[in-house]
Amino acid sequence: METAYDLFKKLLVVMADIDRILDEKSKVIDSKRNEILDKKIDSLELEMFELKNKLKSIKLK
Numbered sequence: 001m002e003t004a005y006d007l008f009k010k011l012l013v014v015m016a017d018i019d020r021i022l023d024e025k026s027k028v029i030d031s032k033r034n035e036i037l038d039k040k041i042d043s044l045e046l047e048m049f050e051l052k053n054k055l056k057s058i059k060l061k
């Protein structure tokens with residue numbers, strides 16, 4: 001079972017990955033590479049929202 005701490009750590013990693021890819025995307029000129037980076041960002045954003053929803057559903061005792 002994943003703890004809230006584990007989920008939050010994963011969320012931070014995903015957010016850092018998105019930031020890194022956005023930085024890389026800002027330096028890319030090739031449209032094909034830009035499209036690939038967009039797909040990676042979309043995938044990571046989906047994962048980020050799933051993690052956020054899991055964290056929201058956790059009830060504290």
